[in-house]
Amino acid sequence: MTLLIALTLFVLAVFLGMELITKVPATLHTPLMSGSNAVSGITLIGAMVSAGTDHSTLTTVLGFVAVVLATINVVGGFLVTGRMLAMFSSGRRKGS
Amino acid sequence: MSAADVTSVAYLAAAVLFILGLKGLARPRTAPRGNLLGASGMLVAVLATLLDRSIVDFRVLLAGLVVGSAIGAVLAVRVRMTGMPQLVALFNGFGGGASVLVAGASFLEVVDKGRVDDQLAVAAALTALIGIVTLTGSLVAFAKLQEVLSLRGFRGQGVLRALLAVVAVASATMVVVSPGDVGWFWLLVGAGALLGVLGTVAIGGADMPVVIALLNAFSGLAASTAGFVLDNPLLIIAGSLVGASGVILTRIMCTSMNRSLFDVVFGSMAAGGVVADAEDVYGDRVTSTSAEEVAMILEVAERVAIVPGYGMAVAQAQHAVRDLMRTLNDAGTEVVFGIHPVAGRMPGHMNVLLAEAEIDYECLLDMDQVNPTFAQTDVTIVIGANDVVNPLARTDPASPIAGMPILNVDESRTVVVIKRSLGTGFAGIPNPLFAADGTLMLFGDGKKAVLDVVAALLNA
Numbered sequence: 001m002t003l004l005i006a007l008t009l010f011v012l013a014v015f016l017g018m019e020l021i022t023k024v025p026a027t028l029h030t031p032l033m034s035g036s037n038a039v040s041g042i043t044l045i046g047a048m049v050s051a052g053t054d055h056s057t058l059t060t061v062l063g064f065v066a067v068v069l070a071t072i073n074v075v076g077g078f079l080v081t082g083r084m085l086a087m088f089s090s091g092r093r094k095g096s
Numbered sequence: 097m098s099a100a101d102v103t104s105v106a107y108l109a110a111a112v113l114f115i116l117g118l119k120g121l122a123r124p125r126t127a128p129r130g131n132l133l134g135a136s137g138m139l140v141a142v143l144a145t146l147l148d149r150s151i152v153d154f155r156v157l158l159a160g161l162v163v164g165s166a167i168g169a170v171l172a173v174r175v176r177m178t179g180m181p182q183l184v185a186l187f188n189g190f191g192g193g194a195s196v197l198v199a200g201a202s203f204l205e206v207v208d209k210g211r212v213d214d215q216l217a218v219a220a221a222l223t224a225l226i227g228i229v230t231l232t233g234s235l236v237a238f239a240k241l242q243e244v245l246s247l248r249g250f251r252g253q254g255v256l257r258a259l260l261a262v263v264a265v266a267s268a269t270m271v272v273v274s275p276g277d278v279g280w281f282w283l284l285v286g287a288g289a290l291l292g293v294l295g296t297v298a299i300g301g302a303d304m305p306v307v308i309a310l311l312n313a314f315s316g317l318a319a320s321t322a323g324f325v326l327d328n329p330l331l332i333i334a335g336s337l338v339g340a341s342g343v344i345l346t347r348i349m350c351t352s353m354n355r356s357l358f359d360v361v362f363g364s365m366a367a368g369g370v371v372a373d374a375e376d377v378y379g380d381r382v383t384s385t386s387a388e389e390v391a392m393i394l395e396v397a398e399r400v401a402i403v404p405g406y407g408m409a410v411a412q413a414q415h416a417v418r419d420l421m422r423t424l425n426d427a428g429t430e431v432v433f434g435i436h437p438v439a440g441r442m443p444g445h446m447n448v449l450l451a452e453a454e455i456d457y458e459c460l461l462d463m464d465q466v467n468p469t470f471a472q473t474d475v476t477i478v479i480g481a482n483d484v485v486n487p488l489a490r491t492d493p494a495s496p497i498a499g500m501p502i503l504n505v506d507e508s509r510t511v512v513v514i515k516r517s518l519g520t521g522f523a524g525i526p527n528p529l530f531a532a533d534g535t536l537m538l539f540g541d542g543k544k545a546v547l548d549v550v551a552a553l554l555n556a
Contacts, residue, residue: 001327001329003215003324006323006324006327006329006332009329009332009333009336010320010324010332010336013320013332013333013334013335013336013337013340014336014337014339014340015340016115016337016340017118017336017337017338017339017340017341017344018340018343018344020115020118020119020122020337020341021118021340021341021344021345022344023122024121024122025122025123025462026348026435026437026443026444026447026462027124027444027447027457027460027462028121028122028123028124028127028444028447029345029348029442029443029444029447030180030184030442030443030444030445030447030448031121031127031131031444031448032118032121032341032345032443032444033184033308033309033312033341033342033345033442033443033444034180034183034184034187035117035118035121035130035131035134036118036121036312036316036337036338036341036342037184037187037188037191037312037315037338038134038135038138038187039114039117039118039134039137039138039316039334039337039338040188040191040312040315040316040318040319040334040335040338040339041138041187041190041191041194041319042114042138042141042319042330042331042334042335043191043194043195043198043318043319043322043331043335044138044141044142044194045141045142045144045145045328045330045331046195046198046202046322046323046325046326046328046331047160047194047197047198048142048145048146048148048151048157048160048161049145049148049150049151049326050197050198050201050202050205051156051157051160052148052150052151052152052153052154052156052157053150053151053152053205054152054153055205055208056204056205056208058201058204059201059202059204059205060153060156062197062198062200062201062204063156063157063160063197063198063201064156064157064159064160065160065197066160066193066194066197066198066201067156067157067160067161067164067194068160068163068164068167069164069190069191069193069194069197070164070190070191070194071160071161071163071164071165071167071168072164072167072168072171072187072190073168073187073188073190073191073194074138074164074168075164075165075168075169075172076167076168076169076171076172076183076187077168077172077187078131078134078135078138079168079169079172079173080171080172080175080180080183081131082128082131082132083172083173084177084180084448084451085124085127085128085131086128087177087448087451087452087454088124088127088451088457089124089125089128
């Protein structure tokens with residue numbers, strides 16, 4: 001990937017993110033944050049390559065710690081977001 | 097199709113799933129599905145990465161996945177809703193930390209192989225700096241929210257911070273100029289770590305929503321710059337989506353407090369400002385009331401608004417407030433909640449706390465929705481909130497909170513304020529609302545006071 005293509009992706013994704021998030025109501029800001037936070041754990045896929053590549057012990061160790069941290073971020077983030085959103089929907093059933 | 101092609105197509109699918117997921121999070125009805133879409137995007141990305149041919153040993157990798165999943169699941173299941181800001185701060189930090197390590201490992205590898213180019217070195221330096229600031233800043237925010245750390249700013253902090261910033265920029269430059277000396281990279285990480293600590297340690301509790309939103313933006317940005325290091329389009333796309341979301345939330349929080357990001361991070365209240373003397377404001381004009389009297393007023397009310405602040409969560413009064421709402425609803429009284437954007441320790445926190453207490457989200461009105469309705473409201477109950485209902489923000493241009501958007505509760509016929517004392521809020525200024533003609537003060541613990549009112553209503 002050339003730098004120019006990478007920058008293009010970056011800029012377009014920022015604009016897309018702004019468009020998507022501006023529409024989220026205040027009620028959902030906390031789940032939005034924990035959910036988007038889980039998405040930022042995408043570093044996980046980079047960490048997996050570092051941990052699995054047979055380069056040096058140091059890079060393997062760094063990769064392992066990175067996999068652990070990123071997985072906590074991903075798994076914990078999506079689970080806790082699901083927990084919160086379930087509360088919002090059960091509140092809805094009772095109300096209607 | 098080669099394995100690399102399969103991986104690329106899978107990454108594209110994951111990016112689409114992330115976008116659809118974020119789109120779904122925009123409405124309560126579609127949000128659970130949005131979250132699932134996001135999670136499946138992550139699963140697709142992880143499975144596709146297992147096909148990567150540079151992975152030769154799966155043991156370390158799988159061990160990491162198992163350990164991380166277990167810790168993440170336990171944290172997510174155990175956390176209480178009041179502790180949500182801490183948890184999100186912690187997860188933010190872990191994401192940032194992972195990005196630093198990934199950039200570090202990748203940088204070391206190409207340095208060993210002697211194949212560093214400028215683009216990679218710049219991206220690695222940026223990732224290291226943003227990621228490590230996210231990690232240590234989040235850990236400090238976590239400790240402050242968890243109340244295990246109550247450090248404040250200290251003299252000379254600004255100078256130290258400026259010095260560290262210079263060291264960080266200098267070492268980042270050296271990483272690019274002389275990538276073979278990996279010592280510069282670690283110096284950069286060290287300076288960034290201290291910067292993250294110093295940047296968050298002095299930030300006060302009420303500013304936490306801004307800090308958490310900002311750290312959220314940083315964790316996304318770090319993932320995105322790590323994508324430049326690894327030449328991975330999925331990291332760039334997903335990271336910038338999250339970065340943009342964090343930036344928007346940061347801006348909303350700053351606007352809601354009428355504070356600039358600079359003021360929050362550098363720890364100053366709005367410039368100048370004349371603080372009125374509490375004695376002048378309150379004098380003998382404060383009217384104290386009892387639970388029975390509040391119940392009598394509520395009995396004849398047709399429309400009631402409840403304005404909760406973080407004090408309600410501290411008093412664990414959410415469920416008592418829900419009981420009050422149900423009692424009033426049973427008597428045919430309309431009840432709505434007016435929620436200020438910063439009425440918690442992170443954006444939207446109050447809504448989650450009320451949702452946990454099984455209060456229908458359709459009764460939760462944000463500032464723009466509820467403000468025009470106060471004039472038609474018979475009784476407004478303010479519980480555990482102070483600065484966000486202070487009319488000085490509207491009337492006194494010299495006040496430290498002048499211009500801050502507030503909930504205009506003083507427009508309703510009667511205001512009942514449930515509060516422990518006449519103590520000040522975060523801004524440290526007295527609140528003329530408490531001495532206004534239509535205001536009754538119900539002093540005491542939030543939970544007990546609300547339960548007393550409910551009991552009085554039921555006995556009537």
